[in-house]
Each structure stands twice: as C-alpha cells, then as structure tokens.
Amino acid sequence: MAITKSMSNIDIYNTASMLLEAFREDMSLPVKVNFYLQKNMTTIVDMAKDIEKNRMAIVEKYGNFNEENENYTFSDDVIDTVNKELEDLFSLEQDVKINMIDIDWFGSVELSAAQTAAIMFMIKEEE
Secondary structure (H helix, E strand, C coil): CEEEEEEEHHHHHHHHHHHHHHCCCCCCCCHHHHHHHHHHHHHHHHHHHHHHHHHHHHHHHHCEEECCCCEEECCCCCHHHHHHHHHHHHHCEEEEEEECECHHHHCCCCCCHHHHHHHHHHECCCC
16 A cells, blocks of 8 residues: 655655665565565655755855865855755655555564664554
8 A cells, every 4th residue: 555645855865864774784574565665765765865966956056165175165145045945945845655564564573773763654554
C-alpha cells in the first residue's frame, strides 16, 4: 500500500540522511521489507539530492568560493537574503509517495535504534 504524505524539504532531507546512515551497517531483512525499503530510500534520496542542488544554487549565487579552504563566504549585505532563501527552500512542502510496510513483515529481525527510527515513517498504522 502506498500513501502520499506531505513533508517539508527539511524533513525529506533529514529522513534521507537518517536512512542512509542507519542502513550502512549490515543487516538481514526479509525480501519484501528490503524491496519496499529500497523503493522508499530511492524516492526520498532522489528528492534530497534535488533539494541539495537547490541549496547549492543559492550558496553559489551569493557566496564567494575560497579555493584555499574550499568554503563559501558571504558578505554582510547578502547574508540575510541567503538565510531567507534557504529558510524558504527548506520549509517548502512536497508530496512524497511512501510505500507502507506492515510491522509483521519484519518477523524477528533485530534492528538498531537508528535503523528503527529511520523506518518508522514507513510502518503502516493499524486501521
């Protein structure tokens, strides 16, 4: 079952980061869970990549790149504009198609706290 959930760009970005971090460690999941998890991760990570591209466009538009330390610096006269545009970008809401996972699909799989937190938004609630 798939649902469409409205998520802010910051939530999408944070969820993608959390999913990638939580699933770097090896674990064994039932095939059905892994399939849905991979579909959701692909969707959310792709959305996060687009958000990151937009974030970098703002940074590059207003920032001055320092090749020595490979960082961007901003003049005082644009910093408020940069912060406002970044705030606007990350507060935008998007509809995200999430494939829901039934909790009983997991069986006796043991997940770390980070892995459990990373997938909680995908678990279908009891009706």
